[in-house]
Amino acid sequence: MEENKVVKKSSLTRNILIALVLAIVIGLLMQNHSGFLNSYIKPFGDIFLNLIKFIVTPIVFFSIIGGIVSMKDIRKVGEVGIFTIIYYFLTTACALIIGLGSARIFKNIFPIIATTNLKFEVQAKVSFMDTLVNIFPKNFLAPMVEANMLQIIVASLVVGISILLIDKIKQDKAIDAIEVLNAIFMKAMELIIELSPLGVFCLLVPVIASNGPKIIGSLASVLLVAYLAYLIHALVVYSTTVKLLAKISPLEFFKKMSPAIMFAFSSASSVGTLPINIKCCKELGADYDVTSFVLPLGATINMDGTAIYQGVCAIFIASCYGIDLSLGQMLTIVLTATLASIGTAGVPGSGMIMLAMVLQSVGLPVEGIALVAGIDRIFDMGRTTLNITGDATAAVINTYRLRKKGKIA
Numbered sequence: 001m002e003e004n005k006v007v008k009k010s011s012l013t014r015n016i017l018i019a020l021v022l023a024i025v026i027g028l029l030m031q032n033h034s035g036f037l038n039s040y041i042k043p044f045g046d047i048f049l050n051l052i053k054f055i056v057t058p059i060v061f062f063s064i065i066g067g068i069v070s071m072k073d074i075r076k077v078g079e080v081g082i083f084t085i086i087y088y089f090l091t092t093a094c095a096l097i098i099g100l101g102s103a104r105i106f107k108n109i110f111p112i113i114a115t116t117n118l119k120f121e122v123q124a125k126v127s128f129m130d131t132l133v134n135i136f137p138k139n140f141l142a143p144m145v146e147a148n149m150l151q152i153i154v155a156s157l158v159v160g161i162s163i164l165l166i167d168k169i170k171q172d173k174a175i176d177a178i179e180v181l182n183a184i185f186m187k188a189m190e191l192i193i194e195l196s197p198l199g200v201f202c203l204l205v206p207v208i209a210s211n212g213p214k215i216i217g218s219l220a221s222v223l224l225v226a227y228l229a230y231l232i233h234a235l236v237v238y239s240t241t242v243k244l245l246a247k248i249s250p251l252e253f254f255k256k257m258s259p260a261i262m263f264a265f266s267s268a269s270s271v272g273t274l275p276i277n278i279k280c281c282k283e284l285g286a287d288y289d290v291t292s293f294v295l296p297l298g299a300t301i302n303m304d305g306t307a308i309y310q311g312v313c314a315i316f317i318a319s320c321y322g323i324d325l326s327l328g329q330m331l332t333i334v335l336t337a338t339l340a341s342i343g344t345a346g347v348p349g350s351g352m353i354m355l356a357m358v359l360q361s362v363g364l365p366v367e368g369i370a371l372v373a374g375i376d377r378i379f380d381m382g383r384t385t386l387n388i389t390g391d392a393t394a395a396v397i398n399t400y401r402l403r404k405k406g407k408i409a
């Protein structure tokens with residue numbers, strides 16, 4: 001049985017990898033047929049994404065409630081919550097420092113681009129206070145219907161904590177019901193995950209065919225710096241935290257995370273990667289209740305990759321316009337981008353929308369986003385990968401802490 005599971009898991013990893021390589025090769029070969037690929041192949045990728053979106057809402061809602069009620073002791077929920085939020089903030093701040101630092105070092109390779117004719121429509125201007133107020137749902141069903149993850153998290157926290165506070169007989173019944181619902185949705189999720197190689201292929205082929213190597217070539221410098229910073233953050237910050245705080249070898253960590261990493265890279269969605277990330281954390285020995293609380297929270301508020309991307313792009317855009325950022329402006333970027341990460345939804349492209357807020361905070365021209373918008377997907381693939389990896393580190397670290405304190409088995 002165990003052996004069967006291992007074989008099944010490695011064949012899923014292998015199949016996603018094959019799908020990724022095939023998508024790149026076929027996408028490059030079919031650059032003249034991107035219209036056909038967008039009309040007839042992408043829709044199958046969209047069907048897969050629809051299924052993922054369909055399952056993510058109940059998974060987040062019931063798994064957070066499940067996570068809370070199974071901790072039974074309300075103080076434990078508070079402890080994991082506070083530790084995780086502080087950990088998320090600190091790693092995001094580190095990410096920004098690495099992003100800004102790398103961009104400053106390599107600033108000279110950034111081109112000064114002719115900045116006329118740049119147009120970028122800012123879709124939404126979100127203030128910090130608006131973000132704060134919007135976290136709290138005013139209707140019970142709206143968060144589910146709109147798939148508003150922050151509101152779903154708040155709703156499930158309220159319901160989960162309430163279950164812990166009702167009388168024992170009703171509480172036991174409620175816990176049974178939540179466990180049954182969790183089992184149903186997890187099974188549905190497993191079925192959908194089986195389709196991921198096909199989904200990855202159908203989503204990626206049209207992107208590669210439409211953008212081709214030329215788009216990669218023209219903005220290679222800024223992409224290179226962003227990917228370098230992503231890599232440094234993963235290899236330095238995550239390797240250190242999992243080694244020191246969870247006593248897991250970084251090699252083992254990244255190896256067991258590879259299915260989620262590949263999936264995040266192809267889908268560019270932290271929320272979409274949640275189910276497969278939960279599975280990888282299980283392989284890493286993380287406690288399920290901790291995982292099901294920490295990962296959805298992370299997929300919503302912890303965006304280290306997005307923070308790096310925003311830091312690198314801010315410096316890139318500034319240097320394209322011939323502007324030199326002061327230390328004060330850089331500190332403002334660290335602060336706003338850390339806060340922006342709370343409001344960044346774990347779906348493709350949302351980090352670019354929040355970049356507008358970061359640029360505005362230091363008076364940089366928002367139109368500069370047009371420079372990087374065309375290749376946003378390529379940035380997004382890397383930043384999402386980092387985002388979900390950071391979430392997983394919190395799951396294994398919290399598990400280790402609680403086990404050491406004897407609070408979980």
Ligand code: ASP
Nearest residue numbers: 269270306346347350351
């Ligand atoms: N796509 C990213 C994610 O899902 C968010 C972003 O656009 O930065 O994590």
